[in-house]
Amino acid sequence: MIHPALIKKQRIIFCMLIVLILLTIIIGLGIGYSSVSFDRLIPTVLGQGTFKEEFVLFSIRLPRIIIILLAGMALALSGAILQGITRNDLADPGIIGINSGAGVAIAIFFLFFPIEVGSFVYMLPLVAFVGALVTAGLIYLFSYSKTEGLQPVKLVLTGVGFSLALSGVMIVLISSAERMKVDFIAKWLSGNIWGTDWPFILALLPWLVILIPFTLYKANRLNLLGLSEQVAIGVGVSIEKERIVLLIAAVALAASAVSVTGGIAFVGLIAPHIAKALVGPRNQLFIPIAILIGGWLLLLADTIGRNLVEPAGIPAGIMVSLIGGPYFVYLLLKK
Template sequence: MIQSALVKKQRILMLALLVLIIATIVVGMGIGSSPFSYNRLLPTLFGQGTFKEEFILFSIRLPRILITLLAGMALALSGSILQGVTRNDLADPGILGINSGAGVAISIFFLFAPIHAGSFVYLMPFIAFIGALLTACIIYMFSYNKTSGLQPVKLVLIGVGFSMALSGVMIVLISSAEPTKVDFIAKWIAGNVWGTDWPFIWALLPWLALLIPYTLYKANHLNLLSLSEPVTIGVGVSIERERVTLLLTAVALAASAVSVTGGISFIGLMAPHIAKALVGPRNQLFIPLSILIGGWLLLFADTIGRNIVEPSGIPAGIMVALIGAPYFMYLLLKK
């Protein structure tokens, strides 16, 4: 049984995070290269704005805000699952090379496949998923030992190695690409949010709508997977089957997110840790918080990044890395 005090604390924190997210969205809608008066936000949202106001809000700012919010949620949930399945507090789809695998697949598709504007947006998450899945399978295979099972430290080391190797592959692809296509891949590597139109939201939203409820349904299994293998087997859980299905879920979430935001790391590392520090390690409690924290972190990083330097700003991936890299080093030394 989960203590009622913890449940109450979780609900209060979730409400506070929702207020923080809404406040950040409002600030993000008002600031940018084109000034937008805050007292014009509500009239414009309800269709009473000028053409310029509606264009700025509905065609430029609101789609980007929603994309970063949804992608941050997906990355945070992916990190929460990976940390539970691998029993490793340093697990993150960016650090483990899953994001890089998705990036290589997207780059190859973008450079060599015939692209049709109508289907390109909706194919991207599937292409990213294939690349991320192949990478995750190889990393899992190298990290697994028949006698001792999955080795968490080895998983991180191999994942970091694969991430660097795949980043090298992307640089090789850049060197042989057309100049117009090089810009896209370079922006992806930097974590520059490039999918900033409504179709990208519709491409990402179904993955979250399916996989968030599924993960919450499997929360108790994640609790059991964090225990020793004999205990988990003793309560009737099929370890390998649950690991595989949950790893597939984590890979799908990460791939769908980075397919529209580029290579963003550390959200999946930081959000679960912050959530666990607030409400403890029970997955039923910290996963909903982690989702909201991840969404807000990426939204906040992108809002600051795109306004801190004119005119193009700093990519969200770099802004997150400025916070996440020191945090990763701290956790590495602590663990």
């Protein structure tokens, strides 16, 4: 049973994060290369803005902000699942190679398959999912031992090795590609948010609508998987079955996010840690908080990066890495 004081604390933090996200959205809508003054935001939303104001708000800013928010939530939830099923605080879809697998699949699809404008947006998450799933499966196999089960430290090291190897594959793929296609993949690798239109929201949203409730439903299983294998087996948990199902969910979340935002790491590492520090390690409590923190972190990184250097800005992936890189080293030394 969860103590009522913890539940109350979770609700307060949840509401505070919602307010923080709304404030960041308002700031993001109002500032930028083509700014819309804050006193014009509400009239423009209500349909009383000029053509320029409505174009900037509804065609450029708002879809980008929604996509970044959803992607950050997906990456945070993916990281929380991976950390739970591997019992490793360093697990993150970007660090252990899942994002790289999705990236290679997207590069192959983009470079060598005919692209249809109407279906391209919706095909990307599926292609990324297949690439990420194959990569995650191989990492899992290399990290698994019949005698000791899944070895958390080996999983991270194997994942880093796969990430480096897949980066090499990516370089080989783009070395002979057309200039335009190389530019797209280079932007993807740097975490430059490229899917910034309403159809990309429709491509990303169903994955979250299905997998967030599914993960919360499986929260108690994640709690048990976080214990020793003997305890989990003792209470009747089918460890490998649950791990594989949840791994597929984590891969799907990460792949759907990076298919429209590019290669972004560390969100899935940082958000669960902050959430656990705030409300404790129970998945029922910290997962909703981690989801909101992930969305806010990526939104904040993009808002800052977009306005530091005009007009192109600094990619959100680089901004997150500036925060996440030192944090990863800190965790590595601590653990």
